[in-house]
Amino acid sequence: MNVPIMADLMAQGKQPEILFWVGSAGSFDDRAKKITRAFVKILNHANVDFAVLGTEESCTGDVAKRAGNEFLFQMQAMMNIEVLNAYEVKTIVTCDPHSFNTFKNEYPQLGGNYKVLHHTQFINQLISEGKLDITSDKYKNENLTFHDPCYLGRANSEYESPRSIIKRLGVNYTEMKRNKATALCCGAGGAQMFKEPEKGDKDVNVLRTEDALQTNPKIIATACPYCNTMMTDGVKAKEKENDIIVLDIAELIANAKSL
Amino acid sequence: MSYIDNILFAVLLFVGIGFFVKNVRKLTRNIKLGKDIDRSDNPSARWKNMAMIALGQSKMVKRPIAGVLHIIVYIGFIIINIEVIEIIIDGLFGTHRVLSFLGGFYSVLIGSFEILAFLVLASVIVFWIRRMIVRIPRFWNKEMKGFPKNDALYILYFEMVLMSLFLIMNAADVPFQQADAGNPISQFLVPIFENFNASTLFYIERSAWWIHIAGILVFLNYLYYSKHLHILLAFPNTYFANLNPKGQLTNLESVTKEVKLMMDPTADPFAAQPEGAENEVPEKFGASDVADLNWVQLMNAYTCTECGRCTSACPANLTGKELSPRAIMMKTRDRLEEVGKNIDANKGEFKDDGKQLLNDYITPEELWACTSCNACVEECPVNIDPLSIIVDMRRYLVMEQSAAPQELNSMMSNIENNGAPWQYSQMDRLNWKDEE
Numbered sequence: 001m002n003v004p005i006m007a008d009l010m011a012q013g014k015q016p017e018i019l020f021w022v023g024s025a026g027s028f029d030d031r032a033k034k035i036t037r038a039f040v041k042i043l044n045h046a047n048v049d050f051a052v053l054g055t056e057e058s059c060t061g062d063v064a065k066r067a068g069n070e071f072l073f074q075m076q077a078m079m080n081i082e083v084l085n086a087y088e089v090k091t092i093v094t095c096d097p098h099s100f101n102t103f104k105n106e107y108p109q110l111g112g113n114y115k116v117l118h119h120t121q122f123i124n125q126l127i128s129e130g131k132l133d134i135t136s137d138k139y140k141n142e143n144l145t146f147h148d149p150c151y152l153g154r155a156n157s158e159y160e161s162p163r164s165i166i167k168r169l170g171v172n173y174t175e176m177k178r179n180k181a182t183a184l185c186c187g188a189g190g191a192q193m194f195k196e197p198e199k200g201d202k203d204v205n206v207l208r209t210e211d212a213l214q215t216n217p218k219i220i221a222t223a224c225p226y227c228n229t230m231m232t233d234g235v236k237a238k239e240k241e242n243d244i245i246v247l248d249i250a251e252l253i254a255n256a257k258s259l
Numbered sequence: 260m261s262y263i264d265n266i267l268f269a270v271l272l273f274v275g276i277g278f279f280v281k282n283v284r285k286l287t288r289n290i291k292l293g294k295d296i297d298r299s300d301n302p303s304a305r306w307k308n309m310a311m312i313a314l315g316q317s318k319m320v321k322r323p324i325a326g327v328l329h330i331i332v333y334i335g336f337i338i339i340n341i342e343v344i345e346i347i348i349d350g351l352f353g354t355h356r357v358l359s360f361l362g363g364f365y366s367v368l369i370g371s372f373e374i375l376a377f378l379v380l381a382s383v384i385v386f387w388i389r390r391m392i393v394r395i396p397r398f399w400n401k402e403m404k405g406f407p408k409n410d411a412l413y414i415l416y417f418e419m420v421l422m423s424l425f426l427i428m429n430a431a432d433v434p435f436q437q438a439d440a441g442n443p444i445s446q447f448l449v450p451i452f453e454n455f456n457a458s459t460l461f462y463i464e465r466s467a468w469w470i471h472i473a474g475i476l477v478f479l480n481y482l483y484y485s486k487h488l489h490i491l492l493a494f495p496n497t498y499f500a501n502l503n504p505k506g507q508l509t510n511l512e513s514v515t516k517e518v519k520l521m522m523d524p525t526a527d528p529f530a531a532q533p534e535g536a537e538n539e540v541p542e543k544f545g546a547s548d549v550a551d552l553n554w555v556q557l558m559n560a561y562t563c564t565e566c567g568r569c570t571s572a573c574p575a576n577l578t579g580k581e582l583s584p585r586a587i588m589m590k591t592r593d594r595l596e597e598v599g600k601n602i603d604a605n606k607g608e609f610k611d612d613g614k615q616l617l618n619d620y621i622t623p624e625e626l627w628a629c630t631s632c633n634a635c636v637e638e639c640p641v642n643i644d645p646l647s648i649i650v651d652m653r654r655y656l657v658m659e660q661s662a663a664p665q666e667l668n669s670m671m672s673n674i675e676n677n678g679a680p681w682q683y684s685q686m687d688r689l690n691w692k693d694e695e
Contacts, residue, residue, distance in 0.1 A: 001692050001693070001695075003689070003692045005689070022688070022691075024678075024679040024680055024681070026691070027679070027683075027687075027688045027689070027690075027691060028679060028681055028683045028687070028688075029681075033691040033694065036691050037691060037694075037695070040692075052689070054688060054689040055685055055686050055688050055689060057678075057685075057688055058678030058679075058685060059674045059678050059679050059680060061674065063670065063674075063680055064670075064671055064674055065508060066508075066631050066650070067653065067657060067663060067667050067670070067671065068545065068650065068653030068654040068655075068656055068657035068658065068663065069654075069657045069658065069663075069671055070510070070511045070514045070544065070654055070658060071514055071517070071518065071658060072671055072674055072675060074510065074511075074514050074515055074518040075518050075521070075522070076674065076678075078518055078519070078522055079522075101504075101506040101507070104504075105503065105504050105506055105507035106507060106508060106510060109510050110510060110515065150506075150630070150631075150632040150633060150634075151506050154505055154506075154632065154633040154634065154636075154637050155504060155505050155506025155507075155633055156504050156505075156506050157504070181637050182572065182634075182637070182638075184572075184574055184577070184632075184634070185574040185630045185632035185634065187574060187578075187630060188630070189630040189631045189632050190629050190630040190631030190632070191631075191667055191670070192630050193680075194666055194667060194669075194670040194680055195627070195664050195666040195667050195670075196666065197578075197580070197628070198575070198580045198581060198582075198624055198627060198628040199579075199580070199581070199624075200575070200578045200579035200580040200628075201578060201579030202578040202579060203578060204574040204575070204577075204578050204630065207574070207577060207578055208574075
């Protein structure tokens with residue numbers, strides 16, 4: 001797989017247009033790595049001039065911030081900003097809405113000013129510029145629903161980018177009852193991904209999966225690696241893993257185009 | 260001619276408004292106990308928010324039934340209160356329906372007040388039914404026991420009584436009914452009084468008039484003790500609300516300073532502190548009590564009308580966790596009131612009472628159940644931000660007390676050691692490239 005690395009390009013005197021921020025989940029989590037690879041396939045397919053930081057990438061610190069550890073967040077942020085600014089990065093694209101949110105909203109005040117795009121926004125941009133065509137019959141008329149990531153949707157008011165991609169795939173699309181601004185969280189945010197839930201009568205991801213099941217889907221589309229894990233676990237908890245598949249929008253496109 | 264009525268009225272008005280002013284002063288003093296935060300930027304966006312959200316009720320109608328009923332009560336309340344101007348003039352100068360010289364316009368005015376009063380009465384009854392018969396779940400969460408539950412009912416009863424008195428007052432006013440203009444609703448009440456003689460009717464009209472205005476003054480003074488304060492605070496609250504994207508948390512500046520120092524290779528860790536600095540108490544990170552929150556957060560607490568839309572959308576609450584964003588606001592207000600009373604009792608100075616917002620009111624279990632999804636912030640019809648309080652209190656727990664749940668401590672030490680929330684080496688960050 002062709003994955004240009006920032007340091008290598010720098011050595012050749014090249015400056016890529018786009019930095020693809022892979023993120024910790026996208027680098028290490030087995031399920032999320034598939035999303036990363038699918039997105040790189042799309043980037044290569046559309047001949048995007050991009051690079052990753054590779055081993056120079058580190059945690060954005062977002063999850064530490066949400067857990068209350070402002071120290072750790074700002075240390076991570078400032079170290080990342082030093083690296084990003086050294087490479088004179090202008091545009092960051094990421095598949096992780098949490099990284100997207102912190103780069104876009106919390107890094108500028110600490111000296112990190114970049115144009116930040118979520119991968120669904122970037123893919124839309126490629127389509128409208130004519131650099132990517134995603135028409136395909138692969139998912140034609142399949143029942144599909146989309147789960148809004150909180151940090152893309154409510155946190156940053158981006159509801160249309162993922163939907164406009166999905167509509168191009170010709171699927172039979174149904175909204176969940178709670179969608180867009182009223183979408184229910186998958187349960188992973190605010191550092192919940194890394195801890196056991198507090199005492200209660202249900203897990204949040206199971207409740208959200210029940211929302212999805214009401215639309216009778218074949219596919220639950222997501223746009224966040226953490227949502228993907230939570231929804232996949234929810235589908236398993238409901239013993240529907242043989243009937244329903246949870247896929248990131250990048251994976252839908254890579255599959256549709258057999259990349 | 261006797262002036263007793265007029266003097267009595269003036270005294271009533273003076274006492275009623277005087278008490279209210281006193282309470283407003285207390286309210287502003289308590290809000291100012293919060294830390295400073297600059298919300299003076301972008302006035303045009305702020306005015307627009309206030310016009311749309313508070314004045315225009317744009318977020319109320321997201322739940323259409325409650326929204327439309329609320330708009331009726333809201334418009335009714337504002338417009339019928341124009342009548343209060345006439346009542347005050349009549350009361351002070353002994354006139355009767357002083358504005359009736361407006362003729363046809365007066366009839367239109369009073370007529371529309373009557374229709375609104377009737378609609379308000381009907382809406383308030385529907386509100387009561389929703390609360391007590393239909394028992395909509397968000398009105399029955401566990402924080403809604405005791406005073407919060409009764410408070411909501413008192414307000415509904417108050418409005419029912421005030422609206423009924425207004426209509427009775429008009430129905431028992433013989434000359435007003437004889438003129439038969441501006442009485443679209445009260446004319447239907449007239450048959451009730453058919454067999455009453457003129458003087459009884461006069462006293463019924465006078466009693467309704469007096470109880471109506473006294474009721475309004477009592478209600479005005481009830482506001483400070485009640486969730487009903489939102490009718491006033493909704494306006495400043497929407498004006499001063501956060502304008503940034505909901506996902507954006509503040510970056511603590513005190514932390515920035517320290518982190519920059521830590522990362523500065525030329526900084527001398529053993530350098531002597533500047534003159535006088537040794538006596539300064541270092542700034543506390545995060546919030547453990549109301550005075551650590553900012554004044555907007557404290558105003559939020561007083562503005563909350565406990566409608567529970569936040570809690571009914573909270574993923575933690577929906578799955579049976581201890582957390583309820585509404586309870587976060589109610590507890591903040593309760594503690595703030597307690598601190599305010601403490602200050603009153605100790606001649607203007609807070610005396611340590613061994614309590615604080617954290618633990619005594621809000622437990623870590625509630626704070627750690629939050630997914631920071633912003634559903635509560637999105638839902639609030641008056642832009643209250645419970646999430647900001649939760650985050651500030653988590654900051655205190657983690658940075659001042661190192662009291663994060665064990666799994667989160669492991670996650671954080673992983674980030675410190677290897678730049679990822681899991682225990683993977685940074686050198687393996689690109690391994691995904693060659694896996695298929």
